[in-house]
Amino acid sequence: MSTSFLIVQSGLAERLRKSRWPARLDLLQSGTGLLLAIFMWGHMFFVASILLGETAMWSITRMFEGYFFLGDAHPRLVSGAAAGVLLLFVLHALLALRKFPASYRQYHILRAHIKAMRHEDSRLWIWQVYTGFALFFLASAHFYQMLAWPQNIGPYASADRVWSDGLWPFYLLMLLAVEVHGGIGLYRLAVKWNWPGLSRNFLKRLKWGLTGFFLVLGLMTLGTYMKIGFEHQARYGERYRPAELPAWLERLAPEGDFPRRDPKEDAP
Numbered sequence: 001m002s003t004s005f006l007i008v009q010s011g012l013a014e015r016l017r018k019s020r021w022p023a024r025l026d027l028l029q030s031g032t033g034l035l036l037a038i039f040m041w042g043h044m045f046f047v048a049s050i051l052l053g054e055t056a057m058w059s060i061t062r063m064f065e066g067y068f069f070l071g072d073a074h075p076r077l078v079s080g081a082a083a084g085v086l087l088l089f090v091l092h093a094l095l096a097l098r099k100f101p102a103s104y105r106q107y108h109i110l111r112a113h114i115k116a117m118r119h120e121d122s123r124l125w126i127w128q129v130y131t132g133f134a135l136f137f138l139a140s141a142h143f144y145q146m147l148a149w150p151q152n153i154g155p156y157a158s159a160d161r162v163w164s165d166g167l168w169p170f171y172l173l174m175l176l177a178v179e180v181h182g183g184i185g186l187y188r189l190a191v192k193w194n195w196p197g198l199s200r201n202f203l204k205r206l207k208w209g210l211t212g213f214f215l216v217l218g219l220m221t222l223g224t225y226m227k228i229g230f231e232h233q234a235r236y237g238e239r240y241r242p243a244e245l246p247a248w249l250e251r252l253a254p255e256g257d258f259p260r261r262d263p264k265e266d267a268p
């Protein structure tokens with residue numbers, strides 16, 4: 001099929017001048033995808049702080065609420081951050097809609113091509129479409145919760161939500177969707193923009209390595225919230241409060257909230 005035939009078919013031949021917008025929108029989609037992937041890596045490590053214990057997760061949560069800098073906890077700061085990420089998410093999803101098959105016929109043709117060509121990257125792409133579609137719903141519900149009730153984040157509050165409120169199957173689905181989607185997305189970004197110039201084979205191995213790492217971390221994290229939630233179900237609603245903090249952190253806490261200890265006590 002000649003190039004001129006393709007141009008006539010797509011209607012570009014009738015255009016007076018070539019538009020830069022498709023390229024700009026593609027760049028914007030890649031940029032928002034990259035920012036969301038970086039956010040998700042940070043998010044996974046912060047949520048996984050529960051693996052280090054309740055006090056570690058409590059401290060991370062309070063830090064985002066400004067407790068150690070502003071003299072009190074302001075959960076609305078978390079809503080503000082969530083609103084910013086939501087904006088990125090909506091923009092990214094809107095731009096992705098351009099690439100979704102627009103009818104069952106288009107979808108059917110795409111599936112037939114992927115099957116006939118046995119092209120692995122096209123198969124990866126269709127999985128990105130499936131998981132992206134699932135995230136429209138899953139992430140929206142999660143965003144709503146984080147925006148509306150940011151005060152309900154913490155070792156016991158989160159564990160109660162995961163176990164007693166029965167949200168663990170929801171988190172399990174979202175974890176699978178987000179890790180598969182993000183892993184394929186980053187791989188495709190690297191191939192598309194040829195950055196950082198590594199071979200496809202290496203990038204593919206790196207992609208599976210990262211997806212595997214974050215899936216294992218996510219599953220261990222989810223398991224820990226389920227365990228804490230299970231053990232805490234009789235005291236559902238109670239909030240965690242550490243009896244004491246490490247001396248270096250205690251110094252940052254508002255005056256009088258924790259008994260001041262002699263730093264030498266923490267020395268080994």
Ligand code: HEM
Pocket residue numbers: 043047078081082083085089135139142143146152153154157158159161162171174175176178217218219221222225
């Ligand atoms: C700023 C916005 C966000 C905040 C504050 C936030 C916070 C949290 C918190 C505290 C948990 C622990 C469970 C709970 O408390 O309910 C959690 C779990 C989770 N979040 Fe988010 N989240 C945000 C955005 C997102 C986004 C955009 C995604 C992906 C689309 C996402 C995916 C997940 C997943 C998969 C889990 C389960 C992780 C696991 O248990 O291994 N979150 N999030």
